[in-house]
Amino acid sequence: MLSKLLQTANLFHLLFFIDSELAAIKRSAGCPHCNGSLHQANYMRQPRGGPAGLPEEYCLRWSLCCGREGCRRRSMPESCLFMGRRVYWRCVVLIATALVQHRSESQSVGQLSKLLSISRKTIKRWFAYFTEVFGYSSEWLRVRGFLPATVSNDCLPVNFMEYCIMQSQDALSGLVLCCRLLGRGG
Numbered sequence: 164m165l166s167k168l169l170q171t172a173n174l175f176h177l178l179f180f181i182d183s184e185l186a187a188i189k190r191s192a193g194c195p196h197c198n199g200s201l202h203q204a205n206y207m208r209q210p211r212g213g214p215a216g217l218p219e220e221y222c223l224r225w226s227l228c229c230g231r232e233g234c235r236r237r238s239m240p241e242s243c244l245f246m247g248r249r250v251y252w253r254c255v256v257l258i259a260t261a262l263v264q265h266r267s268e269s270q271s272v273g274q275l276s277k278l279l280s281i282s283r284k285t286i287k288r289w290f291a292y293f294t295e296v297f298g299y300s301s302e303w304l305r306v307r308g309f310l311p312a313t314v315s316n317d318c319l320p321v322n323f324m325e326y327c328i329m330q331s332q333d334a335l336s337g338l339v340l341c342c343r344l345l346g347r348g349g
């Protein structure tokens with residue numbers, strides 16, 4: 164079951180590894196404003212919803228800062244682990260929303276909220292975001308361009324997650340692919 168994946172440390176390990184790579188690529192490209200060299204200016208976040216005992220470094224949000232006097236602007240590498248400023252891990256937001264979309268009639272949002280230890284209000288907010296906003300977001304539109312027409316724009320993120328899982332060997336790799344595509348925008 165998808166919710167079990169959220170207790171799998173390896174999922175977070177893989178996503179952290181991808182984020183580290185994305186940061187290294189961004190850093191080697193230099194400052195997008197002045198071409199100056201970029202330095203690390205990472206910070207710790209306190210993301211929720213993952214298994215207990217994850218290494219602290221996984222909570223690191225990679226961030227870069229231009230070293231050139233007079234510029235010093237910050238550059239944020241893309242992230243598979245985090246979804247903007249949301250306090251939950253990206254994979255948690257995706258799975259919780261997918262479970263609400265795919266729930267049986269007998270299963271309430273309250274039951275899912277208990278299962279995942281996430282408040283009903285938060286789950287409903289994510290659901291509303293994916294139903295009303297996500298389909299038009301630049302994040303999704305960038306990914307959409309790489310996908311076959313068979314992936315419907317309805318019922319996101321479930322349709323997209325199912326596509327990613329079908330392209331992969333197992334659900335874990337599928338979820339990693341899903342976070343990677345959304346995080347990098349293609």
Ligand SMILES: [Zn+2]
Binds near residue numbers: 194230231
């Ligand atoms: Zn600069």
